[in-house]
Amino acid sequence: MEIILALLKVFGVLIGAVLAAAVLTWYERRMLGLWQDRLGPNRVWFFGIGIVVADMLKMFFKDDWIPPFADKPIFVMAPAIMLGSIWMAFAVVPFAPGIHVIDLNVGLLFFMGMSSMAVYGVLLGGLSSNSKFALIGGLRSAAQMVSYEVFMGLSLMGVVMITGSFSLVKIVEAQGDLWFVVTQFLGFIVFMIAGIAESHRLPFDLPEAEQELVQGFHTEYSGMSFGMYMVGEYMGVVLVSVFITTIFFGGWLGPDFLAWTGIAWLSTVTDFFWFAVKAAFFISFFVLLRAAMPRPRYDQLMSLGWKIMLPLTLLNLVVTGYVLLMQT
Amino acid sequence: MNTAQTAVNQLDKPAIARELENRFADVTLIYQPTIDALPTFWVGRDRFRDVLKYLKTESVQPYPMLYDLCGMDERVRTHREGLPNSDFTVIYHLLSIVRNEDIRIKVALTENDNTVPTVSDIFPNANWYEREAWDMFGITFDGHPNLRRILTPPWWEGHPLRKDHPARATEMEPFTLTEEKQEQYQEALRFKPEEWGMSRKKGDTEYMFLNIGPNHPSSHGAFRIVLQLDGEVVVDAVPEIGFHHRGAEKMGERQSWHSFIPYTDRIDYAAGVMNNLPYVMAVEKLAGIEVPDRVKVIRIMLVELFRVISHMVFWGTFSADVGHMSSIFYMFNDRERIFRIFEAITGGRMHPSWFRIGGVAQDLPNGWDKMVRDFVEWMPGRVDHFDKISMQNTVLQKRTVGIGIYTQEEALDWGVTGPGLRATGIDYDFRRDRAYGGYDQFDFDIPVGSNGDCYDRAAVRVEEVRQSVRIVKQCLDNMPEGPYKADHPLTTPPPKERTMRDIETLIHHFVNVSWGPVIPAGEASVTVEATKGNNSYYLTSDGSTTSYRTRIRTPTFAHLQMLPLISRGLMVQDVVAILCATDIVMADVDR
Structure with missing residues (x-):
C-alpha cells in the first residue's frame, strides 16, 4: 500500500508538472492575447485549450534534425539535462501536508542544485550547436545564470535562518503566524528577480533574445529536442512560482473553507487549492511581466545583478541575523 | 524645346551661377535651365571636384550634404538641345540648409572613357552612391576605396540601367538554376573580411564575424549586416544591401x-x-x-x-x-x-x-x-x-x-x-x-x-x-x-x-x-x-x-550607409536598437 501511494505521488508530480507546463503554454498565449488587445488561440476545443494537444502532436511528429556540424552526443543530451533537472526539483515541493515526493532535510539546497544543473543544459546546448547565435546565447546564459544563482541562494538564507531548517515542509509550517514575505521582503524581491533570470523569461530572456540572437542557445534545435527545451522552460516558470509560494507565501496555508463538512480529507483539498491559487497568481504575474517589459542590455543585466541585487541580499542577511540575535 | 523650358530660360540665372562664375573663371560652366528651376551646371571632368569642394567647404553659404549621386545613360536621348555631348552623365545633387536651396552638378563622360575621379573623400556618403552608379551604368570611379557591385549580386553580367541592357525577362535567355550556378551564387554570399579591409585576428584574439541577415528577425526585410565582434563588442560592421532590388528605376523607363x-x-x-x-x-x-x-x-x-x-x-x-x-x-x-x-x-x-x-x-x-x-x-x-x-x-x-x-x-x-x-x-x-x-x-x-x-x-x-x-x-x-x-x-x-x-x-x-x-x-x-x-x-x-x-x-539608402560609423564599440544588442531606430524598409533602400 505504501509503495503504491509513493508511486502515485511520484508519477502524480511528474505528470502534474508536465501538464502544468503544457497548459501554461496555452494560458500564456491567452493571457498575452488579453493584455495585447488580441485573441490568442481560441479555436480548438473550449477556449482553445486543445491547442496544447495540437502543439504536442506537432512537436512529436516533426523531424528532429541534428545539424551535421553539431557535437552530436552532447547536442542530444543537453535538452534532457535541462528538462530532467527541473523535473527533479519538483520532488521536494510540498503541495499540501503529506503530499510531496520526499521531504529532504536539505530540500532547499536540492532545489538550488537542480536549478544549477539546468544551466548545463542551456550551456551545453549552446556550445554543442556549433553555431554563432547559439554560442552567444550559451555564453550569455552561462554568465547570467551563474551570477544570478549566487544571490538567488543567498536571498533564501534569511528564511533558513528564521526557520532553522532547509526542509521545505518545515519552512511552510514556520509561516503559520506570518508569511515570510513580510519578514523577508527584500529576500522575496531578490529571489523573484533571480527566478525570472533563472527561467530566462522576458525581460531577462537574453540567452534567447529573438530580436538579436534568433532563438539563442536553441536556435539549431527542432522537433522534440526543441520541445524539451520549451517544456523545460515553462516548467521552470512553474517551478519558480511554486517555490515563491512555498518559501514566502505560506505554501498550502490558508483558511480551511470546507471544514464545516467535517470530512477529513477535504482539508487536504483546500490546502492544495490555496497552494495552486498562489502559484497561479505568480505564473500570471510572470506572463504579465512578459507583456509589459522591454529587455535590458546584457551588461546592464549583469551590473544590476552584481551592483544592486547582491548588496541588497547581503544587507538582508545582516539585518535578519541582527534581529534574530537580538531576539535571543 | 518646349514652352516651359523656354520660360525658365528667360529668367535670370540663379545667384549661385554668378558666385561660381566669379570663383571659377577658368572653368567652363555650362548652365542648364531645367523645369524644376534647380540650378544645374555642367562641369568638366578635370575640375568638377574643385567645384564640389568649393561648394561643400569654401562657399560662404555651403552645401554640406551630397543629397544624391546618380548616373544617366544619354546615348539614345534625342532632346539634348544646348547640352554638352555626353554618353554617360554623372549627376551630383547637393543640398544647402543655410541657403535652403539645392544645386546639381553634371559631369559628361564618353562611352569609351567613362572614368571619373571619386568624391568619396569629400563626401563620405558618396561611397555607396558611386558603387551604385558603377553597378547600374558601369561608370568607373577612380580612387574609390571599394568599387564593387552593390544592388546586383557579384555574378551579375552587364549594367542594368544602360539602355542596351534588357528590361524584361523575355528579352533574355530562359533562366535555369544549375548545380554549379547554385554553388556559385551561394559561394558569392560567403563573407570574406579581407574584401572589406578587415583582419581576422588582432594579436591573439580571433574576431568572430556574425552574419545578421539576410533573414533575421530584426533585419526588417532582406538585409545583411556582418558584425566583426570581439566578445559581444562590435569592432566594425559591413552592411550589405541589394537583396530586395527589383529594378524600379528600370521599370520606370519601361512603364x-x-x-x-x-x-x-x-x-x-x-x-x-x-x-x-x-x-x-x-x-x-x-x-x-x-x-x-x-x-x-x-x-x-x-x-x-x-x-x-x-x-x-x-x-x-x-x-x-x-x-x-x-x-x-x-x-x-x-x-x-x-x-x-x-x-x-x-x-x-x-x-x-x-x-x-x-x-x-x-x-x-x-x-x-x-x-x-x-x-x-x-x-x-x-x-x-x-x-x-x-x-x-x-x-x-x-x-x-x-x-x-x-x-x-x-x-x-x-x-x-x-x-x-x-x-x-x-x-x-x-x-x-x-x-x-x-x-x-x-x-x-x-x-x-x-x-x-x-x-x-x-x-x-x-x-x-x-x-x-x-x-x-x-x-x-x-x-x-x-x-x-x-x-x-x-x-x-x-x-x-x-x-x-x-x-x-x-x-x-x-x-x-x-x-x-x-x-x-x-x-x-x-x-x-x-x-x-x-x-x-x-x-x-x-x-x-x-x-x-x-x-x-x-x-x-543613405541612413543604412552610416551604420558602421555609429555601431563601432557598441554591443550586438545596441546594433539591433540602432537598426530599428533607423526605421529601415529594405524595399526603400534597394528599390
Missing part, C-alpha cells in the same frame, strides 16, 4: 508615365501613397499641370495618414526590437483604424496607388468626414498612452538613450534626412521650408531632438504622429469644394465629360488612355518629406510616353 504609379507605392512599402506624391508632382511639373485645391488637400490628408501608419509600424517594431513585445500589437490595432479609412476612400490598404497625374483617382466618398473625424478624435489619447507605456519606460530609455549617436556634421556628411536629421537638432523640414503641394496653408510644428541618439530619433517620430493628426484635422475642417482632377489635356486618365460630344476630346482621351500621355521633354525633380526622410523623384522626359530616366532617391 508609361501613368502605369508606373503602382510601382512607386512599393518603394517604401510601409508608406503607400507617400511615394505617389513626389512622382506625380514631378510628372505634373514636367507637364505643367496645376492641380486644384481640393486635390492638394486630399493628397495631404492621405499622405499624413500614411505618415501616421508608417510611424506606427516604426514605433511598434522599435519597441519590439528592444524587447517590449506588447506595443507592436497596440500600434497595429490603431494602424488598422487608418486602414479602414483607406479602404473606404480608396478600396486599397497598404498600396492604394491612389494619386493620378493631375489629381486623384476618385473623389472622396460620402461619409469620409465622419470616419476621419472619429480617427482624429481617437488618436491623440492613444499616442499619449503609447508614449507612457513605451517611450517613458526606463528600461527602453536605458537601451536607447546615448546609443548610436551622430553629430549634426556627421548627419550632413552622410546624407541623413528627415527625423534622423531633426533628432540631431537641425530644424529642417521640407514641408515647412520648401512648402510643396500646399503645405504652406497648414499649421503644424516641427519636432526637433538634441542628442541624435536612437531615443531622440524615435521621440521625434512620436511627436510627428501628433503633428500629422493635427494636419489631418485641418484637412478635415477645411476641405475645399471643387474637382478632384485638373482640367488639363495631360491629366491621366483625362476628364471624360466631353468625350462623347466632340471628336478632339475623344481622340485625346483615347490616346491618353491607350498609350498614356506624352509628357514634354525636360528634367524635373521633386522632393517630399517622406516618412523616413527625403524621397525624391528625378524624372527626365525625352518627349515620349515613358520616362527616359527615373531616378528615385530614397532616404534609407
